[in-house]
Amino acid sequence: MTSFTQVEEEEDEVAGWKQVLSRVDAVQQSQEKFQVTVFEMGQHLHTIQKEHKSMAWKWMSYFWKQNIKFTPSPPDSPEA
Numbered sequence: 001m002t003s004f005t006q007v008e009e010e011e012d013e014v015a016g017w018k019q020v021l022s023r024v025d026a027v028q029q030s031q032e033k034f035q036v037t038v039f040e041m042g043q044h045l046h047t048i049q050k051e052h053k054s055m056a057w058k059w060m061s062y063f064w065k066q067n068i069k070f071t072p073s074p075p076d077s078p079e080a
Contacts, residue, residue: 063070
C-alpha cells in the first residue's frame with residue numbers, strides 16, 4: 001500500500017514532467033514556425049531575383065528603343 005506522501009511525490013513528478021513536455025512542445029512549434037518563415041523568405045528572395053533580371057532586361061530594351069545611352073561617370077566624380 002502506498003502512503004499519502006508517495007502519492008503526492010508521484011503527482012508532483014508527473015506535474016513536473018507534464019510541464020517539461022509542454023515546454024518541449026512549445027519549442028518544437030516555435031522551431032517549425034521559424035523554418036516555415038525562413039522557407040517563405042527564401043521563396044520571396046528567389047522571386048525578387050527572377051523579377052530583377054526580367055525588369056533589368058525590360059528597362060535596357062526600353063532605353064535602347066528610346067535611343068538613350070549611358071556614359072560612365074568620370075573617375076573623380078562622386079557618382080563613380
